[in-house]
Amino acid sequence: MSSIRGTSVDIPTQDGTADAYLVYPDDHSPHPAVLLYMDAFGLRPHLKKMADRLAEHGYTVLVPNVFYRHGRSPVVDLPEFIDPSARPDLFQQIMPMMQELTPERVERDSEAWLRLLADCPQAAKGPVGVTGYCMGARLALRTAGAHPDRVAAVAGFHGGQLATDAPDSPHRVVDRITAEAYFGHADQDRSMPPEQMQRLEQALTDAGVRHRCEVYPGAQHGYTQSDTASYDAEAAERHWRELLALLERTLGGARTAS
Template identity: 45%
Template sequence: MTKRAIKIETLDGTAPAAIFTAEGHAGGQSRPGVILYMDAFGPRPALDGMAERLAAAGYTVLLPDLFYRYGAYGPFDTATAFSNAESRDVLMGMLGNTTQDMTIRDSAGFLDALAAEGVTGPVGTVGYCMGGARALNAAAAYPERVAAAASFHGGGLASDAPDSPHRRAADIRARVYVGSAGVDKSFPPEQSARLAQALREAEVDHIIENYIGMAHGWAVSDHGVYDPEGSERHWKRLLSFFEESLG
């Protein structure tokens, strides 16, 4: 597996990112692309490992730093970052000030970066935690490019916020998969029902699956609530979803 650091010029600056491909593969020719939208703790070895697994399955994977506007930060201890007052304040500040609209704008550059790697066909998006809503909003903003969008333990997918993804369901042409934690305050049952209704009314091909017994963050290996069996289930669903949607 190869990882290559790149820089992506956006309307707001320069975003560090990494491209992952399988060994022996030059560029992204004939390989579908995937954008992996990070969780709140930023790019790190755990997310690199996830990108590598997607690359091994046949994809050219882009992992961008969505917090690039803040310069250097972290690394954070995922087990204590939100219980420690100092790191919590830093994280909440970055989260609150990195808007959906910012990531939507940035995603044009992300797609261009994949195109520069030879990925000119359909692209998949997948996001975790804060990245879940961004993966869906990217599908709505770039329907001509994004053919599959997945969210795992994503929060605020059908909230009262004006940038909630469910409000843009009519713009989505991609297939959508949402895997929610069994009990998750950031995506409660009423939001799940609201998202399902919006996607049905927009005639979006979608699945919303509830992972009973899993906690928010279960799919990512360095989270304190990581569940190996639940994570493998998520991988089985995600890889099947991308294979069916992207080829």
């Protein structure tokens, strides 16, 4: 296992200053960069552990607090184990912040995240990978569309509302994507029903994007998040295999790590 170093960083944006977590192999060498987008529950210890795992495989990973307009993380007071059915008030706090992340704001913010990685001495020059979870899958897709010259790989896991009828639906940016894409859908996910899965698949195919979209049987929305009631260990490990394979194909730099 690679020795890693994690640190908190502040990132200036057009709308303020965002706190973020940056982690990288502690070997004084630059490594391929990965932008990891949080789920709705925000930047917290579990997401830092996910970033650490990527860093152990030879990547420099940035996890920004995309809710920074509402304060530094943790923006919402979370229990150690998150069961939304037991805490309906959580989404009452989170939903307005999610709705404020308009496509325009996401694109502006993504420029700041990518600029930090471009200037980071621990990040190798060249294209980056982007991965996102739940709402983060939407942010990842929009980032790949907004920065086709910077993003070589884009992945989304248990993403919701990726291909709606709305004129600004995330799937409408795929004609600008040059990255290889992978989406791991949860089949027990009301926010990403089969018709949306099919619409996303068709859009990617029509745009000529190299991609794979797969449904994880029995998995719920949030299956990668081990600090939530939706966690599915088997599906989560499948996600790691697919994500690491995607990053190795597109960025290189992967190492064997336990």
